[in-house]
Amino acid sequence: MGRDEIYPGTLDLLILKTLGRESPMHGFEIARAIQQRSGDVLQVEEGSLYPALQRMLVKGWVKGEWGLTDENRRARYYRLTAAGKRQLESEVSQFERVIGAMRKVIEKA
Amino acid sequence: MRIAERARGLWMLLRRGKAENELREEMRLHRELRERELQGNGATVREARASTTRRFGSETLWRERARDAWGWRWLEDFGNDLRIAARALRKSPGFALVATITLGIGIGANTALFSVIDAVLLKAAPFPNADRMISVHVSTLLFPNFRLGLSWPAFEAVRTQAGAVEKAAAYSSSEKTWIANGEPSLLSATGVTEAFFEQFGSQAQLGRLLVDGDQEPGRDHVAVISDALWRTRFGASPQAVGQRMILDDESYTIVGVAPPQFSYPEKTQVWTPLALPAAARAQPIFFMLDVIATLRRGERMERAQEQLQAIASQLAKETPDLGTGFALPATPIREEEMPRSKRGYFVLQGGALFVLLIACANLSSMLLARGLERRREMAVRSALGASRWRLVREALAESGLISMLGCAAGMCVARGGVAIFQAIAPADTPRLSQIAIHAAVLWFAVGVSLAAGIALGLVPALRAARTAPNETIRQSTGPNALARDYGKRLKFGGGLVVMEVALAFVLLSGSLLLTRTLAHALQESPGFRTDHLLTFDLPAPRQIQAQSDEAQARRNAARAKAILARVASVPGVEGVAITSHPLLTGMMSMSSNLQVEGALPARSEERSAYLRAVSPGYFQMMGIPVLRGREFTERDSEGSSAIIVNESMARQYWDTLDVIGRRISTSLDKKKQPQWREVIGVVQDTRDVRVVDRPVAEYFVPILQSSSGGSVLVRTRLEPQTLAKTVSRAIWDEFPRQPVTRVMTMTQTIAESLGDKRMSAVLLDAFAGIGLLLALVGIYGVIAFTVARRTQEVGIRMAVGAQPRQILGMILRQGMLPIAVGTVLGIAGALALGRLLASQLYGVKASDPLTFAGAALLLGVVAALACYLPAKRAMRVDPVVALRYE
Numbered sequence: 001m002g003r004d005e006i007y008p009g010t011l012d013l014l015i016l017k018t019l020g021r022e023s024p025m026h027g028f029e030i031a032r033a034i035q036q037r038s039g040d041v042l043q044v045e046e047g048s049l050y051p052a053l054q055r056m057l058v059k060g061w062v063k064g065e066w067g068l069t070d071e072n073r074r075a076r077y078y079r080l081t082a083a084g085k086r087q088l089e090s091e092v093s094q095f096e097r098v099i100g101a102m103r104k105v106i107e108k109a
Numbered sequence: 110m111r112i113a114e115r116a117r118g119l120w121m122l123l124r125r126g127k128a129e130n131e132l133r134e135e136m137r138l139h140r141e142l143r144e145r146e147l148q149g150n151g152a153t154v155r156e157a158r159a160s161t162t163r164r165f166g167s168e169t170l171w172r173e174r175a176r177d178a179w180g181w182r183w184l185e186d187f188g189n190d191l192r193i194a195a196r197a198l199r200k201s202p203g204f205a206l207v208a209t210i211t212l213g214i215g216i217g218a219n220t221a222l223f224s225v226i227d228a229v230l231l232k233a234a235p236f237p238n239a240d241r242m243i244s245v246h247v248s249t250l251l252f253p254n255f256r257l258g259l260s261w262p263a264f265e266a267v268r269t270q271a272g273a274v275e276k277a278a279a280y281s282s283s284e285k286t287w288i289a290n291g292e293p294s295l296l297s298a299t300g301v302t303e304a305f306f307e308q309f310g311s312q313a314q315l316g317r318l319l320v321d322g323d324q325e326p327g328r329d330h331v332a333v334i335s336d337a338l339w340r341t342r343f344g345a346s347p348q349a350v351g352q353r354m355i356l357d358d359e360s361y362t363i364v365g366v367a368p369p370q371f372s373y374p375e376k377t378q379v380w381t382p383l384a385l386p387a388a389a390r391a392q393p394i395f396f397m398l399d400v401i402a403t404l405r406r407g408e409r410m411e412r413a414q415e416q417l418q419a420i421a422s423q424l425a426k427e428t429p430d431l432g433t434g435f436a437l438p439a440t441p442i443r444e445e446e447m448p449r450s451k452r453g454y455f456v457l458q459g460g461a462l463f464v465l466l467i468a469c470a471n472l473s474s475m476l477l478a479r480g481l482e483r484r485r486e487m488a489v490r491s492a493l494g495a496s497r498w499r500l501v502r503e504a505l506a507e508s509g510l511i512s513m514l515g516c517a518a519g520m521c522v523a524r525g526g527v528a529i530f531q532a533i534a535p536a537d538t539p540r541l542s543q544i545a546i547h548a549a550v551l552w553f554a555v556g557v558s559l560a561a562g563i564a565l566g567l568v569p570a571l572r573a574a575r576t577a578p579n580e581t582i583r584q585s586t587g588p589n590a591l592a593r594d595y596g597k598r599l600k601f602g603g604g605l606v607v608m609e610v611a612l613a614f615v616l617l618s619g620s621l622l623l624t625r626t627l628a629h630a631l632q633e634s635p636g637f638r639t640d641h642l643l644t645f646d647l648p649a650p651r652q653i654q655a656q657s658d659e660a661q662a663r664r665n666a667a668r669a670k671a672i673l674a675r676v677a678s679v680p681g682v683e684g685v686a687i688t689s690h691p692l693l694t695g696m697m698s699m700s701s702n703l704q705v706e707g708a709l710p711a712r713s714e715e716r717s718a719y720l721r722a723v724s725p726g727y728f729q730m731m732g733i734p735v736l737r738g739r740e741f742t743e744r745d746s747e748g749s750s751a752i753i754v755n756e757s758m759a760r761q762y763w764d765t766l767d768v769i770g771r772r773i774s775t776s777l778d779k780k781k782q783p784q785w786r787e788v789i790g791v792v793q794d795t796r797d798v799r800v801v802d803r804p805v806a807e808y809f810v811p812i813l814q815s816s817s818g819g820s821v822l823v824r825t826r827l828e829p830q831t832l833a834k835t836v837s838r839a840i841w842d843e844f845p846r847q848p849v850t851r852v853m854t855m856t857q858t859i860a861e862s863l864g865d866k867r868m869s870a871v872l873l874d875a876f877a878g879i880g881l882l883l884a885l886v887g888i889y890g891v892i893a894f895t896v897a898r899r900t901q902e903v904g905i906r907m908a909v910g911a912q913p914r915q916i917l918g919m920i921l922r923q924g925m926l927p928i929a930v931g932t933v934l935g936i937a938g939a940l941a942l943g944r945l946l947a948s949q950l951y952g953v954k955a956s957d958p959l960t961f962a963g964a965a966l967l968l969g970v971v972a973a974l975a976c977y978l979p980a981k982r983a984m985r986v987d988p989v990v991a992l993r994y995e
Contacts, residue, residue, distance in 0.1 A: 026135070026138070027135050027136075027138070027139050028138065028139040028142045028143065031139070045164070045165070045166040046139065046143070046164050046165045046166070047136065047165045047166040047167070047168060047170070047171035048166065048171060048174075049139075050132060050135060050136060050171050050172075050174075050175055051171055051174035051175040051177070051178050052178075054121075054132070054175040054176075054178040054179070055178035057117070057121075057178075058114055058117045058118050058121065058178055058179060058180065059114055060113060060114065060117065066131075069138075073138055074134065074138075075135070075138055076131065076135050
């Protein structure tokens with residue numbers, strides 16, 4: 001299909017970033033947003049969103065509230081908390097450090 | 110932060126039904142939206158569904174991962190493991206039952222004994238400051254081997270001069286006659302100085318305890334009674350406080366009741382202020398006051414001892430007559446309170462521990478067998494993806510569950526055990542009624558059983574997890590199924606059998622030794638006729654003890670004579686005699702610094718002997734042969750200087766029995782000249798102090814010369830017990846204030862004196878019996894298991910012509926080998942541990958070959974039986990069935 005799997009551990013970052021841009025969102029919206037943003041290149045196994053969201057709920061990075069979709073379906077809408085925003089910043093900067101370092105290695109080669 | 114996370118996780122776990130539903134709902138929505146989107150892009154319903162499923166992944170897996178995210182997975186798993194284990198145990202109730210009982214017996218016996226030791230030995234001195242409290246004594250070579258009390262000056266020196274001592278109090282116990290409702294009885298009374306009760310930090314349960322100021326003359330006729338006395342004699346009435354009680358003709362007012370647990374010194378019934386006449390207070394050579402002291406906080410025992418030593422040196426310098434080696438040894442009060450037969454309890458605890466070890470070996474063997482039986486199941490599950498850790502965890506949960514069941518069973522056994530102990534322990538065991546299985550012991554039991562369960566469960570569980578599944582499955586279905594596995598099992602099972610047999614042997618030989626000790630002690634003749642003999646003590650009333658002039662002494666003698674005559678006139682009485690202290694109760698009096706005329710030079714250093722005063726006709730009535738000369742007659746009573754020695758004494762000092770007319774001085778007169786007494790008779794040795802003590806040198810003087818109470822011996826025509834009441838009444842008719850105590854038959858006295866030996870023997874017998882039974886079960890289990898595993902092999906052997914008897918021989922040979930090894934190890938162990946038992950034994954050596962042979966024989970028979978039953982089953986194997994067996 002020509003879709004790339006995401007690097008392990010970056011799923012949290014993607015979810016946080018997505019929610020940081022626009023929230024609240026429910027699970028399917030988050031998945032779709034990640035795919036659209038990446039131009040359908042990044043592909044998550046969609047179910048893996050849910051354990052990740054549960055983990056983030058427990059960690060207190062996101063909050064979930066039940067609401068209704070446009071079509072009047074019950075859905076859980078996730079929103080970043082203050083702790084989630086801090087986590088997003090630290091993950092972004094860490095990610096950039098890693099990518100930066102990798103880029104240097106690749107360019108030299 | 111971490112805590113908040115844990116709490117959120119726990120919240121999810123607690124409402125996990127709802128959380129799961131929410132998760133399900135989210136996922137359903139997700140999939141529906143995705144399907145609809147795909148359909149919108151032109152896919153068919155079917156394609157959309159398949160594609161959605163592919164992109165979503167396994168919903169079950171994601172839900173499980175989500176649960177993991179809560180962080181409480183282990184708890185859930187634990188619950189699951191327990192449920193699985195419980196189900197597995199329900200499916201094999203036989204295994205569960207035997208395992209529970211086995212462990213229950215082991216844990217129960219240990220818990221019961223631990224409770225007993227805790228109450229009897231460790232709980233001694235339950236006072237708040239007990240750690241800082243010491244008791245101080247005197248030792249001097251004047252009276253070697255005796256622990257004496259202090260004089261008043263010595264007590265004052267300790268109280269005021271020892272810097273490490275914060276408070277000190279002296280006390281002195283005696284027996285006082287108490288006449289209540291016309292019946293005189295004896296109370297154990299303790300006179301105490303100031304600062305006695307306050308050191309114990311106790312509060313009166315009614316009224317008050319003795320306080321400073323009670324000791325002042327004129328105000329000192331107050332008394333505190335013990336809880337036991339209050340309950341038994343005052344009906345626990347609040348009106349007891351304020352009542353008067355007449356003790357030794359003096360009137361005391363009861364001011365309070367001591368708290369229920371308080372009994373110091375042990376068995377005291379009434380405490381009064383210590384009344385010490387001025388003359389006695391000034392006397393430096395006086396060994397009557399027991400002293401307890403509390404050390405200052407942070408002071409060490411060693412420093413107190415140094416200070417006491419300095420005080421002792423000073424006192425000895427001032428009063429050289431205190432004797433050489435005068436010292437003031439101090440003992441922590443906790444040690445003071447321990448019963449004499451301390452070692453006996455540790456022997457018993459050792460026995461209980463052996464039972465537990467055997468129980469554990471059995472359990473281990475059972476778990477191992479079970480592990481092997483379930484290998485195939487484990488292998489299949491492992492092949493289906495169960496992790497090894499998970500299998501190990503399940504096995505652990507199962508053994509943990511058994512431990513908990515065993516623990517519960519153990520508590521029941523322990524309760525029963527404590528009740529049995531209370532029934533058979535000697536009545537004077539301290540705090541006997543207070544034995545309770547309390548929290549510390551409960552945790553001990555839980556700890557032991559959990560540790561046992563986990564340790565025992567781990568071996569088979571790890572083994573099961575280590576084996577590669579395909580190999581196990583292939584092995585257990587292939588024709589040569591179990592050869593290798595069987596070999597390992599035999600080695601391990603054999604090891605267990607060796608251990609069990611060794612432990613059972615040590616237990617068995619120990620119990621046989623104690624049983625033989627008891628039998629020896631019971632058979633031992635004390636050297637006099639013990640049948641038809643009633644005894645009781647006649648404590649002399651105080652006014653008689655106190656008077657010492659010649660005329661009074663004669664009146665006392667007349668009084669004692671009158672009492673004896675009164676007793677002799679009771680119908681059914683054949684003879685009566687009186688002696689200075691009761692027989693066979695461990696009581697004795699020792700006479701030192703004897704001067705013996707014509708004694709062998711080599712023996713001149715040993716100048717002490719037991720001393721007993723007896724009435725005329727004592728030897729004849731007691732059936733003690735007079736070997737030379739004669740015994741005392743009425744004529745010897747009037748101030749004669751006659752003395753009778755026993756065989757041992759004659760031989761020790763003169764090396765001959767022909768010693769009539771030789772002279773012994775037992776004391777000095779006022780001019781420090783020896784007061785010579787002349788030997789008029791030699792009597793055969795008796796064991797009159799304890800049945801199990803070898804006779805030693807002893808001499809006898811006429812009792813009526815100095816009479817002040819004593820122990821009366823009545824030879825009866827009928828059962829002695831039937832005369833007990835009549836005799837007491839006969840005495841009270843004439844002497845209404847004369848207490849009559851400890852009315853017992855001689856047979857009862859002997860039984861009571863052997864109480865602790867009986868207890869040790871009975872309990873260790875019980876442990877050995879249980880140990881043997883467990884070993885039997887264990888050996889049976891191992892052999893039965895190996896036989897079952899070898900069914901196929903046996904079938905082949907029989908198919909190619911082996912006779913059933915050969916099969917039987919083969920199994921028995923292999924089964925008995927570890928038993929023989931175990932017995933040898935057991936003998937070695939019993940020899941090594943014999944030292945500990947030696948002090949408990951009488952009439953038999955700790956390494957007694959006959960006992961060992963008996964134990965080996967008994968064990969061998971039991972073991973052979975345990976092997977024979979499964980071997981017999983193997984013999985009956987039908988080859989056709991066996992070959993099909995898997």
